[in-house]
Amino acid sequence: xxxxxxxxxxxxxxxxxxxxxxxxxxxxxxxxxxxxxxxxxxxxxxxxxxxxxxxxxxxxxxxxxxxxxxxxxxxxxxxxxxxxxxxxxxxxxxxxxxxxxxxxxxxxxxxxxxxxxxxxxxxxxxxxxxxxxxxxxxxxxxxxxxxxxxxxxxxxxxxxxxxxxxxxxxxxxxxxxxxxxxxxxxxxxxxxxxxxxxxxxxxxxxxxxxxxxxxxxxxxxxxxxxxxxxxxxxxxxxxxxxxxxxxxxxxxxxxxxxxxxxxxxxxxxxxxxxxxxxxxxxxxxxxxxxxxxxxxxxxxxxxxxxxxxxxxxxxxxxxxxxxxxxxxxxxxxxxxxxxxxxxxxxxxxxxxxxxxxxxxxxxxxxxxxxxxxxxxxxxxxxxxxxxxxxxxxxxx
Amino acid sequence: xxxxxxxxxxxxxxxxxxxxxxxxxxxxxxxxxxxxxxxxxxxxxxxxxxxxxxxxxxxxxxxxxxxxxxxxxxxxxxxxxxxxxxxxxxxxxxxxxxxxxxxxxxxxxxxxxxxxxxxxxxxxxxxxxxxxxxxxxxxxxxxxxxxxxxxxxxxxxxxxxxxxxxxxxx
Numbered sequence: 001x002x003x004x005x006x007x008x009x010x011x012x013x014x015x016x017x018x019x020x021x022x023x024x025x026x027x028x029x030x031x032x033x034x035x036x037x038x039x040x041x042x043x044x045x046x047x048x049x050x051x052x053x054x055x056x057x058x059x060x061x062x063x064x065x066x067x068x069x070x071x072x073x074x075x076x077x078x079x080x081x082x083x084x085x086x087x088x089x090x091x092x093x094x095x096x097x098x099x100x101x102x103x104x105x106x107x108x109x110x111x112x113x114x115x116x117x118x119x120x121x122x123x124x125x126x127x128x129x130x131x132x133x134x135x136x137x138x139x140x141x142x143x144x145x146x147x148x149x150x151x152x153x154x155x156x157x158x159x160x161x162x163x164x165x166x167x168x169x170x171x172x173x174x175x176x177x178x179x180x181x182x183x184x185x186x187x188x189x190x191x192x193x194x195x196x197x198x199x200x201x202x203x204x205x206x207x208x209x210x211x212x213x214x215x216x217x218x219x220x221x222x223x224x225x226x227x228x229x230x231x232x233x234x235x236x237x238x239x240x241x242x243x244x245x246x247x248x249x250x251x252x253x254x255x256x257x258x259x260x261x262x263x264x265x266x267x268x269x270x271x272x273x274x275x276x277x278x279x280x281x282x283x284x285x286x287x288x289x290x291x292x293x294x295x296x297x298x299x300x301x302x303x304x305x306x307x308x309x310x311x312x313x314x315x316x317x318x319x320x321x322x323x324x325x326x327x328x329x330x331x332x333x334x335x336x337x338x339x340x341x342x343x344x345x346x347x348x349x350x351x352x353x354x355x356x357x358x359x360x361x362x363x364x365x366x367x368x369x370x371x372x373x374x375x376x377x378x379x380x381x382x383x384x385x386x387x388x389x390x391x392x393x394x395x396x
Numbered sequence: 397x398x399x400x401x402x403x404x405x406x407x408x409x410x411x412x413x414x415x416x417x418x419x420x421x422x423x424x425x426x427x428x429x430x431x432x433x434x435x436x437x438x439x440x441x442x443x444x445x446x447x448x449x450x451x452x453x454x455x456x457x458x459x460x461x462x463x464x465x466x467x468x469x470x471x472x473x474x475x476x477x478x479x480x481x482x483x484x485x486x487x488x489x490x491x492x493x494x495x496x497x498x499x500x501x502x503x504x505x506x507x508x509x510x511x512x513x514x515x516x517x518x519x520x521x522x523x524x525x526x527x528x529x530x531x532x533x534x535x536x537x538x539x540x541x542x543x544x545x546x547x548x549x550x551x552x553x554x555x556x557x558x559x560x561x562x563x564x565x566x
Contacts, residue, residue, distance in 0.1 A: 316403070350435060389553070
């Protein structure tokens with residue numbers, strides 16, 4: 001029997017473990033403080049109080065007011081609510097029907113936009129440059145009289161590129177167009193101020209920042225009219241009917257509180273590890289390339305492509321050594337298509353085929369990075385031995 | 397652990413330690429196939445010999461694959477299945493034989509086994525053409541179909557393929 005592997009998790013962009021401090025904060029809300037926030041009795045009011053306190057903490061992380069935060073169950077739900085809710089509200093007001101998004105949005109934005117297109121809305125998808133940046137001038141040019149909403153992802157979930165949100169926000173604000181950002185990957189990792197950045201709507205999720213799954217939020221600036229998608233008992237000021245998942249939301253708030261306190265130090269620590277990882281991979285592995293910008297990226301994100309090998313093979317080889325990673329290769333997708341984000345930054349199919357994403361987090365140590373840097377070159381080398389494409393002598 | 401990711405233990409075994417991989421010098425037949433959808437590429441080389449009864453057999457076989465776990469595992473398995481078989485026997489190996497030998501493949505990866513079977517039949521086709529032998533009708537039909545797909549994949553990887561073809565000739 002092989003000795004037990006020490007597992008190394010380098011897929012924090014997929015999901016994160018719940019911080020033990022968060023888990024502890026949640027516990028009473030399963031068995032003792034289990035009330036329904038809509039109940040009048042003390043059980044209900046106790047839960048309601050926890051909910052409102054949580055709202056304040058979450059709002060506080062991005063400089064919002066508590067009444068501007070709507071809790072949902074997932075970032076997908078938040079993004080659906082943002083796009084469809086604004087689109088439908090504007091239609092009922094007799095407003096225009098044009099929405100601008102980027103070409104590197106998460107599938108829940110891409111698919112919501114596609115659905116709105118079917119309902120008669122017009123969608124513009126802005127291109128990005130080779131690093132994944134949207135040119136704010138393109139936003140300026142794309143805004144028309146009928147434009148109701150611009151939605152741009154704050155930090156890319158795949159290549160970590162952090163957009164010039166403040167600049168895009170300013171343009172939208174000047175033109176009187178709502179600006180939504182999907183901040184799932186950046187929330188709690190880098191500073192966000194919805195007022196300074198002119199953000200009107202923002203989506204964030206708990207399970208990407210050491211909170212539990214099943215809690216997320218949508219920030220909606222005061223005064224913005226939005227149509228709900230879920231109708232029912234009228235929770236969350238009628239914008240999101242459903243019994244409130246208090247324990248998860250309490251966890252989400254605790255995660256926000258911790259992130260706020262530790263963001264600066266943790267960001268610096270991760271940036272150092274990230275840069276060591278990037279430097280190490282590019283140095284040790286011939287014909288390896290970085291996807292995304294060398295500096296203007298999330299402190300915890302790295303993404304590479306390796307010539308002549310396929311990403312799923314790399315991920316499984318790493319998994320066999322106890323390392324968790326992910327890829328944008330067509331082979332790993334249910335549609336057998338390479339990541340639309342890697343294609344949008346100009347990678348060719350065969351280049352996206354060899355992509356590998358390694359994302360770091362709160363429990364990533366330098367030792368783990370060293371271990372990865374020790375084993376990854378061998379994995380790539382061995383896969384290249386099997387590949388028909390190898391004549392580039394550099395790696396042999 | 398019975399599974400790694402979406403794969404059976406057997407698939408992983410073949411993937412971890414593939415048999416018969418690498419380039420063959422002076423092969424009697426080469427089968428070059430690719431999947432135009434996912435982008436995997438498989439090259440299969442055969443050397444043909446004769447058994448005691450004088451029938452033509454696959455004496456040696458090697459593969460090179462640019463692709464996922466399933467593509468590598470199916471390539472490896474088909475070399476095991478084909479080695480030592482008569483050409484006729486080798487032509488009968490189909491995707492079900494491959495999937496069975498691997499203890500199953502996820503539905504989304506079945507196309508990898510089709511690719512491996514195609515690579516073998518193309519290598520045999522190449523040998524038969526080169527040695528000016530009669531091509532069975534079924535093999536001819538298969539070749540026509542694969543050839544169509546190959547055009548798409550060759551376009552995708554044209555630069556890489558050009559370099560490799562040059563190396564082959566050296």
